[in-house]
Amino acid sequence: MTSREDEALARAAVTALTDQLALTPKPGLPDRSHPTHHTLRWSAKALAPGLAAMAAAARRTGEPTPGLRAELGAIGRCTEHSVALAGGGHRGALWTLGLLVAAAAMDPGEATATAKRIVAHPDKGAPRRPSRGSSVSAKYGAAGARGEARAGFPHIRRARAVLTDAHTHSRLNALLTIMSTLQDTELLYTAGPTGLRHVQAGARGVLEAGGTATATGSKALTALTTDLHNRGWSPRGSAGLLAGALFLEALPATPAPGKRR
Template structure:
């Protein structure tokens, strides 16, 4: 079990049973929800909901996301337990659908966390598998997802009414399923390095580090939420605006919040919302929390 899981567990671990122990699954789900709330508490995030404003959204706000995160926590717990028991993708999908139903019930039918239920849910299952000894403890969570469920992720049913899947089919973008099947490369190659770099150039400001990671993900990701809202021109605008912010010093400049807010307001004016990047930011925070001892520091 990682140091992060140990910090979230207040009980001694029984020697006769490694897993499933409900407190370990509870630790995993608690970390996951904490990461969802830390993503929510980051501002400015271009076009996205935060504690400051609702970004490009008129149907959801900070409280909507809080209710959603609370509603899906039991299912993240269940996914961690399912991973620990060696369950296949079929069982994980059933739990995921139950989590979506709970989300919609809590939000009045608004899709706040479907992407996180899928991606963060798989990572919770992978953390459960590692805690149970079904995968090497030194193996990154993304690699665990690939080894245990990679092929089945791509073979799953298409969500015909999902905006992300519609955009993926129309534009040929990879989307969340390809991201997961490849082990969340955007997290490991973009999100985590940017989060570490942000901590170095804005020491002591954890919100700045999260914002740096968010902008880096927007600049690089073929975000199907952006494609749905703005088509290819919207995606290209968002990537370019995020890249300019990063190239001009990112969160390492004194006035970074003012500069980031200008980008944020430009997304709002265009009704652009990089929801896929927000999901990956939460996953980045989760993997950092669970794998801190495995991640090299960027110099």
């Protein structure tokens, strides 16, 4: 049974995801102007029961044990099915937010470190058939979603250092910070290593131009957005990590390392 605290964590995670979806313009990613925006917002709400159940499991267990890892995996697979019925999407965000919600239920001030301890255990109930992301990770030696979690979500920590406020420019700069270095397996699958480096360089170019709040940076962002749209390349891994950063920013008294409230 979930508590009010578990449901509040789930709501905060869904809000973080819908805030990420509404952010405009996001290069290569669905935003408020995209035809799928309303469907994605609707299916995001289907994450809430599963996320609350993950928080409840973590709160009940109290430690990042192998048993908790297995329970979170089982809940995640059921939640994926519910989301698919509601319109689909959000698989990467579910992985990130599920781990962070569970970790926050145990220790909100050390959520990324606790998530790292959770994924140190294998999910024995996971399908043996490798996912697309894990296959791409193995092919190119990329960390992928699991590697990011096992490292304690370094890109989320970097994004949070950029999130100085809730304004659009701050959030876009945080997204670009993730994109500039993340080995995004979705990009590796669709564009290969050369395409990944191209996107990383484009994101760095916007930041080096002063970020999205400057005229030069805004122009560079528009060019990058048009380029990725024309190529059909989507940095979906970065979007899920931004949602994770927004979720942690919404929690009380959980400042990022080196950052004051």
